[in-house]
Amino acid sequence: MKPNHTIEAALQRKLEERKEQGLYRSLVCSDGLIDFASNDYLGFARKSILGEGSNNLHGATGSRLISGNSPEAERAEKKIASFHRTQAALIFNSGYLANIGLCSAIAGKNDTFICDELIHVSLLDGIRLSFAGRLKFKHNAIADLEKKLKKAQGNKFVMVESLYSMDGDEAPLKEMVEVCEQHKAHLIVDEAHATGVWGEQGEGLVCQLRLEEKVLARIYTFGKALGLHGAAVTGSETLRNYLINFARPFIYATALPPYTYRQIEAAYHLLPSANRQSLVELISYFIQATQSCHRFTFLKSRSQIQGIIVPGNQQAKALADHLFQKGIYAKAILSPTVPAGQERIRICLHSFNTQTEIDFLIREIENF
Ligand SMILES: Cc1ncc(COP(=O)(O)O)c(C=O)c1O
Known part of the structure; x- marks a missing residue:
C-alpha cells in the first residue's frame, strides 16, 4: 500500500460528500463567454491601461473559481507537476497563502501536526487555523521526531522545510520518510529555498533523493530562485481537487494575473539551463x-x-x-x-x- 493511501482515501471521501451535497467546486475557463460573473466592474481588465504593446497585463478579474481561471494557469500547473515529477499542482498567490491554505484545509481538530522547531511562520499560522494539535520536535532530530510521533493523535502530519531559510541546512528527508512510514504519518515538505537550486535541474531535494512517492505534499515558491511571485502545492490529483474545494486562500482570493502564470511557466522552462x-x-x-x-x-x-x-x-x-x-x-x-x-x-x-x-x-x- 502506498504511504499516503489512507489520507488520500479520506480526502476523496470528503470530495464525494461535497458532490452528493451538490457543492463540489471545479475550475472552468470562461474565455469568450458573455461576462456576468467577474469583478471587472469598469472593464479595466479588458483593455491595456498601459497602452499599446502591453496586452494581457491585466488582472484576473476574480478568484480561480469565478472568472480568474485561465488556460495560462492550467498550463503552468501542468508544467510544474511534470517538472517536479508529481501528479498535480495548484498555484496560490504566495508561499504564505499556499501554506495557510494547505495546513488549514488538510487537518481537523482531532489531528496532529508534528513540526520541526524551525519551520516557517506561514506553516505555523496555517496550523493554528486548522484547529489541529501541534507538537514540535528539535531541529532535524529524528529521535525527538519519533518521540513526538508516539504522542500524536488522529491523522499525523510531519512538517519540515527541505532547506532551512535561516540556517541553510537541509532536513534528513530519507530518515524522516522511514520514521513517518513506521508511524503512519504523512510528510509535508516546504521546498521554498530548494526550488530551482537543488536537484539536477532545480527540482528540489525531494526529487533529488527520489522520494516523490513518499511525500504527501510539497510546496514550491516562485518568489525566491524563480524571481517571481506565487507558489504551488504539489501532490496527487485528489489533493489538488481537495484544495480547490477546501483551501480558503485559494477559494476566496482574486487569482494571479494571467501574465504571471505565463512568467511562471517560462521560468520553469529556463530552469534546466540556469547557471x-x-x-x-x-x-x-x-x-x-x-x-x-x-x-x-x-x-x-x-x-x-x-x-x-x-x-x-x-x-x-x-x-x-x-x-x-x-x-x-x-x-x-x-x-x-x-x-x-x-x-x-x-x-x-x-x-x-x-x-x-x-x-x-x-x-x-x-x-x-
Ligand atoms: C520556507 C518558506 N516558506 C514559505 C515562504 C513564504 O513564501 P512567499 O514569500 O512566496 O509568501 C517563505 C518566505 O520567506 C519561506 O522562507
Whole structure:
C-alpha cells in the first residue's frame, strides 16, 4: 500500500460528500463567454491601461473559481507537476497563502501536526487555523521526531522545510520518510529555498533523493530562485481537487494575473539551463575562504544560505551597518527570529556574485 493511501482515501471521501451535497467546486475557463460573473466592474481588465504593446497585463478579474481561471494557469500547473515529477499542482498567490491554505484545509481538530522547531511562520499560522494539535520536535532530530510521533493523535502530519531559510541546512528527508512510514504519518515538505537550486535541474531535494512517492505534499515558491511571485502545492490529483474545494486562500482570493502564470511557466522552462554550476562553485569558494576567518563562527551550511553568528542584537546590527557603509548588503537576523545568542548575518549567495565580492565581504568582516 502506498504511504499516503489512507489520507488520500479520506480526502476523496470528503470530495464525494461535497458532490452528493451538490457543492463540489471545479475550475472552468470562461474565455469568450458573455461576462456576468467577474469583478471587472469598469472593464479595466479588458483593455491595456498601459497602452499599446502591453496586452494581457491585466488582472484576473476574480478568484480561480469565478472568472480568474485561465488556460495560462492550467498550463503552468501542468508544467510544474511534470517538472517536479508529481501528479498535480495548484498555484496560490504566495508561499504564505499556499501554506495557510494547505495546513488549514488538510487537518481537523482531532489531528496532529508534528513540526520541526524551525519551520516557517506561514506553516505555523496555517496550523493554528486548522484547529489541529501541534507538537514540535528539535531541529532535524529524528529521535525527538519519533518521540513526538508516539504522542500524536488522529491523522499525523510531519512538517519540515527541505532547506532551512535561516540556517541553510537541509532536513534528513530519507530518515524522516522511514520514521513517518513506521508511524503512519504523512510528510509535508516546504521546498521554498530548494526550488530551482537543488536537484539536477532545480527540482528540489525531494526529487533529488527520489522520494516523490513518499511525500504527501510539497510546496514550491516562485518568489525566491524563480524571481517571481506565487507558489504551488504539489501532490496527487485528489489533493489538488481537495484544495480547490477546501483551501480558503485559494477559494476566496482574486487569482494571479494571467501574465504571471505565463512568467511562471517560462521560468520553469529556463530552469534546466540556469547557471547552477556557478552557484555551486561560489558556495565551495565561500566555505573554503571562511575557514581561515577565526573571528566569528560560520554556520555549517553547504547551501546558498550561509551565515556568521554574531551573538547579541546590537553586535549583529553593528556588523550589518558596517558592511552597508562599505557597500555590502547582508541582513542581520535578530532574536527572537533566531534564538538569543544565535543572532547572525545571513549571507545569500547568488550565481551572479563573484569571488572578488566574497573576498571583499570576508575582509570587511575581519576589519569590523
Ligand atoms: C520556507 C518558506 N516558506 C514559505 C515562504 C513564504 O513564501 P512567499 O514569500 O512566496 O509568501 C517563505 C518566505 O520567506 C519561506 O522562507
